[in-house]
Amino acid sequence: MTGMAVIGALLVQLVQMVLVLAAAPLFTGLVRKAKARLQRRRGPSLVQPYRDLRRLMGKDVVLADNASWLFRVAPYVIFAATWVAASLVPTFAAGLLFSSTGDLIAIAALLGTARFAQALAALDIGTAFGGIGSSREMMIASLAEPAMIMIVFSVALIVGSTQLSTIAEQMIVLPVGLRVSLALALVALVIVAIAENARIPVDNPATHLELTMVHEAMVLEYSGRHLAMIELATWLKLVVYVSVIVCIFFPFGLVHDGAGPFAYAGGVVAWAAKLAGIGVLLAIFETAIAKMRVFRVPNFLGASLMLGLLGVLLLFVSRGM
Amino acid sequence: MIEQVLLAILACVGLSMFGAAAGRTAAGRLIVYGGTVVVSAVVLRTGVLAIAAPVATLTLPIGLPGIGGAFRLDALAAFFLVLIGLGGAGAGLFAMGDARHEQAPQRVLPFYPVFLASMILVVIADDAYVFLFAWELMSLASWALVMTHHQHHGTIEAGYIYLLMAVFSGLVLMLALGLLAGVDGGFSFAAMRVAHPAPWAAGLVFVLALIGAGSKAGLVPVHVWLPLAHPAAPSHVSALMSGVMTKIALYGFIRIVFDLLGVPPWWAALIVLLLGGVSAVLGVLHALLERDLKRLLAYSTVDNIGIIFVGVGLAMAFRADAYLEGAALALTAALFHALNHTAFKSLLFFGAGAVLSGSGERDIEHLGGLIHRMPRTAVAVLVGCMAIAALPPLNGFASEWLIFQAMLLRPELPQWGLKLMIPVDAALLALAAALAAACFVRAFGMTFLGRPRSTAAEQAREPSVFSVAAMMLFAALCFLAGVMPGALIDFAAPAVQAMTGGRLPPQLAASWVTVVPVAASRSSYSGILMAVFIGVSTWLSALAIHRFASHALRRAPFWDCGFPDAGPMIQYSATSFAQPIRRIFGSVMFRARESVDIPQPGDMRAASIVRELHDPIWDGIYAPLARVVSAAADRLNPLQFLTVRRYLVFVFVALVALLLALTLWQ
16 A cells, blocks of 8 residues: 555544544434434433533542542543444445454454443442442343354354455345345344343333443442543444444445545445434334343343354354255 | 473472472572572473474483383474463462462472473473373372362362372373373384374274363363362462463373374364363353352363363364364464463462462452552453453453354364354353453452452552562563464464464464454454554543543542442442352253242341352262262272181182183183
């Protein structure tokens, strides 16, 4: 690559990083708005999450007396790991400059790093609620993560790569057709995405009811700018998962690196449209369904793990016959 | 170079004698452990230099009369010498600080250098006699070290079971090597390499090697001694046993199955894959339910050995189908994970040792808040926990990622058993990795975070500078191995090529130091870019926050939804943390039962909760076996009280029966 090309590629990569960051609060705002409308409420404005961020940044941090350095560092690590994961997922363009840094397994593991930091931070103060949240989060993750790996395996066996950019491009050109494993993987991935993002029916992002909360219990002791970072990371994570879903299963409109500014703009529009569509679907789903008891969650996630495993087994068995 | 290794062994013997003579003084202790650090460093250097060098052999007139002792330093031996050197240097350095807490140094110092020497000897042995001698010496020396704190509860039991399993493992390996030697009895490994045993004999050798080496490594179901014996020893010995001795067992398995045996059939790979996957999940589940910090780490060793053996099994599967590049990738992943496990498990055992010496407590239910009292230990152990939980950008992730890549390599394998086993193993491994994350959140959180749950934890103290240095060095190692996986993959390449005949493309040639196992379009991972990205974005976000957000910070009592604080005991405990997992996985696998007894209002009894767990392996295999042995012993007991005439009759009958059998055989 020549110098100019590298700078151009770097620029596109930076645009992607800024874009996901800027879009994340808007996406959450959209889901909240759509949910409110479905429930016949007017709901907060679309830009309310941005206002929340500004408000939180302006406030004091109230830190527990016995909080250690880990508690103060964790929000930045959570945010950074999620942000890096978000910048590795193709949103509007595939094959970006740094896309070879990590494949889909690495992206899942990066989100695991963020979760590890969050679960530790929840234990740092030494409260009962922090422990509850941390323990349940790791319980959910212990099933969601293997399910995610199985989904990666399904997709990787079909297109012969774990690299998200390659997967997206192959899914456009390959005559994939209606594959059973792919359908199983899609269902499994949706379940994982719901669980990992603490959405209904696994967790309720809007509740502070003690016995049901997972994510909120972990961040109970956070305030001010620290809470702002964690909230932003949570919104970012939702965008990561939605982007992964659209990138694998609905990659239409994705452009390749070096396509030119107009093509990029088209890619951004396509991505935004897909995101909006999924956001509305998520709102409908969350409105239509009730929250589960915590010990129903393993069945829900276990189903996802088994679907993923079934898909992979089918692919292994159907090869070489 | 092989002479250097033999000199290192001799130096260890000298250190051992010195330790026996002068071990009670502080200076003697420093000299012995310092000496082992130097010896390990020499071994490490030799291993690094020898891995790409031509094979060196040496025969000394010791060992069996007429045969002599044969020694060989090839690429595989060199790789494991590196492991021993690393683990030995770290353990020695840690012990230079930590051993001042040792109550009975005279029980440790004579045996510790011998233990180190015996492991080095196993690796360079080139005939069955030297190999088995070194193997048994390793068992005995480590047994003596396990028995150091014989007055502690459970140690004698642990030592007894360890001795039984070690004798059994040695016996089984002796049979395996005997079968390889054949009727004509070529004891040297060189003769075994050229002789090709019959298919039934090859299958039997494989099974025996798997049992013998697997029991030393801690493979389910012959792992039962490991979680008892490893934690019973002094902490630096635990680190050496978990971090290095299990790898020597792995070496024994690879040496026999990949080098001496030829190419075993595909069902051998199936068995290894099955046991590896089961070990990984069972090990980590046990670790999750354990509250003794050192035993938790020992169970996690079973988990990691399972992961390594899955890699080895994949290599065997690809090798049986003559897919050499695949075998090379899988074995590289296994060896890389072995190296990584040496690094982070040693580090974690040092951390557990520091906690034990600093607070006198190893029950995580009684710890908490140590991050304030032992800040340096906490940082190092945190790195170890993140590495073992397979989080990028640390080393555990890099090697597990490679194993996953190896699994995806060839779904077209012709054997149905493998077609079904590999995806199931992938699920088991992914499950084990996720559970390991939960396990180490719990271990670190309960030990170092929160508020102290006992006065022992309140008064904990940071270990000495040597111990901290050892931990920091290993934490740095975990980080370096994580950001430079390509360098280590290239480093292990000669050993992998010698065992499988395949070779990965050189990794350091790729741009951005990216690991590309097959092709860039297929998969790639760059640890260093990952680390730089995480670092830069953490820094950027902190910078932005400090530029734009309020700086005000107020300390206050914690919030906890406004619940009144009843003291540190209201914190989530380790048992409650593991409760959801116990309920999901344990109710089937361990037949976990919980019964809660809450008295009626007005009744002044204390409420109680009773938990019940059953180890399926112990209850299913070992307990019945012990009952059979003990019943047989009872039946045979009268034979001890016969008259001389009766005994003579027995001898006579036995002689006649043997002669008869011999004549019929001919």
